Structure formats: structure tokens, C-alpha cells
Amino acid sequence: MDLKTIGEKFRITGDYHTHTVYSRVGPYFHGKGKIIENVAAAVSKGLAELAITDHGPTDFYGLDQKKTPQMRKEIAEAMEQYPGIKVYLGVEADIVDTPNGLDVAPEDFGRYDFVNAGYHYVPNCHMIRNWIAFRLPYPAAGREKLRRQNTERIIKALRSNNIRILTHPGDKAYIDEHAVGKACEETGTLIEINVRHRHPDLEDLRIYAGYDVKFIISSDAHKPSNVGRYVRSLELAMKAGITPDRIVNIVER
Ligand SMILES: [Zn+2]
Numbered sequence: 001m002d003l004k005t006i007g008e009k010f011r012i013t014g015d016y017h018t019h020t021v022y023s024r025v026g027p028y029f030h031g032k033g034k035i036i037e038n039v040a041a042a043v044s045k046g047l048a049e050l051a052i053t054d055h056g057p058t059d060f061y062g063l064d065q066k067k068t069p070q071m072r073k074e075i076a077e078a079m080e081q082y083p084g085i086k087v088y089l090g091v092e093a094d095i096v097d098t099p100n101g102l103d104v105a106p107e108d109f110g111r112y113d114f115v116n117a118g119y120h121y122v123p124n125c126h127m128i129r130n131w132i133a134f135r136l137p138y139p140a141a142g143r144e145k146l147r148r149q150n151t152e153r154i155i156k157a158l159r160s161n162n163i164r165i166l167t168h169p170g171d172k173a174y175i176d177e178h179a180v181g182k183a184c185e186e187t188g189t190l191i192e193i194n195v196r197h198r199h200p201d202l203e204d205l206r207i208y209a210g211y212d213v214k215f216i217i218s219s220d221a222h223k224p225s226n227v228g229r230y231v232r233s234l235e236l237a238m239k240a241g242i243t244p245d246r247i248v249n250i251v252e253r
């Protein structure tokens with residue numbers, strides 16, 4: 001099925017992974033849009049639901065968790081202005097070496113409607129080695145060791161927390177897709193097909209398709225105009241043998 005037909009036949013009901021200006025470092029805004037701008041974009045694309053999920057607090061562009069009340073206030077105002085859409089406050093926590101495996105502690109989960117989690121280059125997570133290994137020639141034994149460590153960390157985070165979406169698994173660092181697929185099956189975690197990142201790719205998705213898991217497509221928009229994008233990811237999923245009924249936020253028009 002070509003992209004145009006896919007877009008005409010299927011639509012995305014909600015986008016549960018988008019960033020705003022709350023993902024920032026000092027004066028640099030990693031997410032470009034305000035909450036209200038992401039909401040307006042979602043409404044213009046006909047979405048019924050949207051989540052604001054800025055980066056976890058240890059990320060270079062991480063949010064300041066003290067600001068979640070302000071984010072809640074902006075979300076409430078946006079929903080007043082656009083009563084047709086339900087907007088959630090989530091977070092894209094970083095998978096790191098902490099007791100619960102995330103940079104959002106269990107006592108902070110209450111700040112959010114749900115928690116997504118993914119691997120990013122943050123200190124305390126073999127940042128430098130993963131960055132180099134993923135991009136440059138690297139000894140095979142070292143790569144395998146990293147793959148094992150990254151996989152263990154993801155599985156620990158999945159088992160220790162109620163994570164809704166595992167964001168872009170396999171992007172930025174090597175993982176064992178079979179072990180991660182099995183852990184998502186065991187914990188009921190949604191596997192994300194990310195519009196913005198290269199992984200999971202076709203090969204990864206073919207592996208995940210073999211497990212009893214559900215998928216979700218996320219735009220991972222860092223600017224409002226990208227909110228609600230899904231067609232390319234849906235095409236990729238279908239190529240991998242994942243039928244749209246296994247993707248929780250895709251329906252036939
Ligand atoms: Zn991410």
C-alpha cells in the first residue's frame with residue numbers, strides 16, 4: 001500500500017509522545033512549541049487525544065519537575081480553549097542507573113498521567129561508549145557487552161515501573177530486540193514506532209511482531225507542525241507484518 005492510500009484509509013486517534021519548550025537547557029529550547037501550540041496542531045489534525053511528554057530531568061534538555069504544576073495549568077487552559085481534545089501530561093523518562101532504573105523516581109510518578117521511557121545519551125548510562133559504538137567502527141566484543149548492559153537496563157526499568165510506552169527501542173544504543181520484545185510482552189508495555197527516529201526499523205519490527213505485544217505510533221514532535229504524523233511509521237509497520245489492529249492509536253477512517 002502506498003503512503004497516500006495508507007493516509008486515506010487509516011488515521012491516528014492520539015499522539016502520546018510530543019515535546020514542548022519545557023524540554024530545554026538554559027536559553028536553548030530543544031522542543032520549539034508551547035503546550036497550547038502542540039494542542040492547536042493536534043486539533044487541526046483531528047486528534048482526539050494528545051500527550052505532552054517532555055524529557056526526563058537528567059536529560060541534557062530535561063524538564064524541571066518543579067514545573068509540572070505550571071504545565072498542568074497550561075494543559076487545563078488549552079483544554080478550555082479546545083474542548084474537543086483530551087490532553088495528558090506525561091514524561092519521557094530516561095533509562096538510567098538508579099534503583100528503579102529511571103530518572104523519574106517512584107514518588108514523582110504522581111506528577112504525570114503516565115510515564116513513557118526510553119534510552120538517551122545521558123551521563124550514568126555508558127553515554128560515551130554507546131555514542132561511539134552506535135556510530136563508528138567498534139570492537140565486536142565491546143559492542144556485545146554494551147548490548148547486554150543496555151538490554152538489562154531496559155528490562156530492569158520495565159519490570160520496576162509501570163511504563164506505558166517504551167520509546168524508540170534500539171535507537172542510539174544496541175539492544176537485544178528479542179529480550180526487549182519478551183519483556184514488553186511480560187509487562188504489557190507498548191512498543192513505540194517512532195516517526196522521528198531510525199529505530200525500531202523494519203528488521204527490529206519483524207522481531208517484535210513475533211511477540212504478543214501491542215504497538216503505538218508516536219510523532220515524537222519537537223515542533224508543533226510535526227504533531228500527529230504517522231503515515232511513514234504505519235507503512236513501515238505494515239511492511240513488517242504488523243496489522244493496524246495491533247497498533248493502539250490507529251483506526252480505519
Ligand atoms: Zn526520545
Ligand SMILES: [Zn+2]
Binds near residue numbers: 017092220
Ligand atoms: Zn521524545
